[in-house]
Amino acid sequence: MIALTRRYEFPAAHLLVQPLLSDAENRRLYGKCANPNGHGHNYGVEVTVSGRVDSLSGRIAEPHTLDEIFDERVRARFAHRNLNDDPAFADRVPTAENIAQVIHDELAAAIGERTGARLVRVRVQETRRNSFVYGVMA
Ligand code: NI
Numbered sequence: 001m002i003a004l005t006r007r008y009e010f011p012a013a014h015l016l017v018q019p020l021l022s023d024a025e026n027r028r029l030y031g032k033c034a035n036p037n038g039h040g041h042n043y044g045v046e047v048t049v050s051g052r053v054d055s056l057s058g059r060i061a062e063p064h065t066l067d068e069i070f071d072e073r074v075r076a077r078f079a080h081r082n083l084n085d086d087p088a089f090a091d092r093v094p095t096a097e098n099i100a101q102v103i104h105d106e107l108a109a110a111i112g113e114r115t116g117a118r119l120v121r122v123r124v125q126e127t128r129r130n131s132f133v134y135g136v137m138a
Pocket of ligand 1: 014033039040041
């Protein structure tokens with residue numbers, strides 16, 4: 001298998017609160033990430049696609065097409081926003097795990113339709129110590 005990984009960044013704010021839990025339980029579960037005013041991250045996102053290498057171009061997918069899709073589907077929607085306000089997080093906490101899944105689901109169909117490649121993995125780097133992968137792990 002051959003794969004292409006493209007890396008992006010976008011800044012966004014979030015607040016980790018599970019509405020089904022009490023304030024004390026949220027503080028215990030999420031610590032500082034449950035502080036009421038929220039906080040920001042510069043999210044790093046790696047998008048990995050796999051597919052057949054085109055015999056003419058020698059490529060799996062055109063990187064600029066991936067960039068367009070990312071800008072349209074992720075950056076335009078989430079950058080410089082509060083993720084808690086987005087409908088995608090109306091019924092799930094905007095943890096990096098859930099952010100990775102939402103980004104995957106936003107990108108998958110468009111990548112399949114417009115590049116001929118298949119989205120296999122989205123990795124979200126939230127801090128220098130934490131990153132999260134949704135999709136094929138190996
Ligand atoms: Ni955070």
